[in-house]
Amino acid sequence: GESVGLHLPTLSVQEGDNSIINCAYSNSASDYFIWYKQESGKGPQFIIDIRSNMDKRQGQRVTVLLNKTVKHLSLQIAATQPGDSAVYFCAENQGAQKLVFGQGTRLTINP
Amino acid sequence: GAVVSQHPSRVICKSGTSVKIECRSLDFQATTMFWYRQFPKQSLMLMATSNEGSKATYEQGVEKDKFLINHASLTLSTLTVTSAHPEDSSFYICSARIGTAASEAFFGQGTRLTVV
Numbered sequence: 001g002e003s004v005g006l007h008l009p010t011l012s013v014q015e016g017d018n019s020i021i022n023c024a025y026s027n028s029a030s031d032y033f034i035w036y037k038q039e040s041g042k043g044p045q046f047i048i049d050i051r052s053n054m055d056k057r058q059g060q061r062v063t064v065l066l067n068k069t070v071k072h073l074s075l076q077i078a079a080t081q082p083g084d085s086a087v088y089f090c091a092e093n094q095g096a097q098k099l100v101f102g103q104g105t106r107l108t109i110n111p
Numbered sequence: 112g113a114v115v116s117q118h119p120s121r122v123i124c125k126s127g128t129s130v131k132i133e134c135r136s137l138d139f140q141a142t143t144m145f146w147y148r149q150f151p152k153q154s155l156m157l158m159a160t161s162n163e164g165s166k167a168t169y170e171q172g173v174e175k176d177k178f179l180i181n182h183a184s185l186t187l188s189t190l191t192v193t194s195a196h197p198e199d200s201s202f203y204i205c206s207a208r209i210g211t212a213a214s215e216a217f218f219g220q221g222t223r224l225t226v227v
Contacts, residue, residue, distance in 0.1 A: 032214070034214065036218075043220045044204070044218045045218070046217075089154060098145075098157060101155045101156075103153070
């Protein structure tokens with residue numbers, strides 16, 4: 001079946017550097033995407049979202065880019081901080097307002 | 112912001128027993144609640160969708176008789192894992208949705224179930 005997946009399972013960056021987390025999706029009909037942050041032992045926390053009629057959206061220190069041509073989604077985190085260490089999931093709205101989650105990327109911020 | 116509370120946060124039960132997990136929306140009424148299961152180092156997998164006052168809709172491969180869902184009010188949904196086995200050990204997460212948009216779903220803190 002169709003699914004949302006992530007290119008890299010782990011990512012380590014130095015504190016203060018920028019990080020980019022990628023996600024590939026296969027359902028071309030998906031019209032809405034969300035990035036979540038999940039800390040150990042906790043539920044997902046909403047970071048930022050983007051609709052398919054946009055290709056970029058910015059938040060505080062985060063930017064999401066959407067490339068519908070290649071079905072690719074990315075999350076950029078600027079000036080990373082230790083508190084950014086977590087697992088990041090992209091999620092795709094696959095009809096009936098159901099969210100399908102990608103496999104996740106573990107981001108580690110090194111001091 | 113909207114708060115979703117799960118209880119308990121951790122539970123250990125013996126094989127063959129049943130355990131109930133509660134999901135409450137504390138400051139809003141949830142039209143729909145979702146239950147997910149997450150195995151270690153894996154993603155969240157949707158188990159079922161429940162609407163207040165109606166039967167839950169289960170995802171393919173999820174046994175409805177094993178994972179009983181009750182959504183008796185707009186602020187409470189429960190998941191009961193019946194006759195639990197060690198392979199049911201997992202992290203169970205609920206989300207509650209205010210309206211109809213995916214963006215309006217808020218997640219609980221999860222419940223770690225260990226079956227021994």
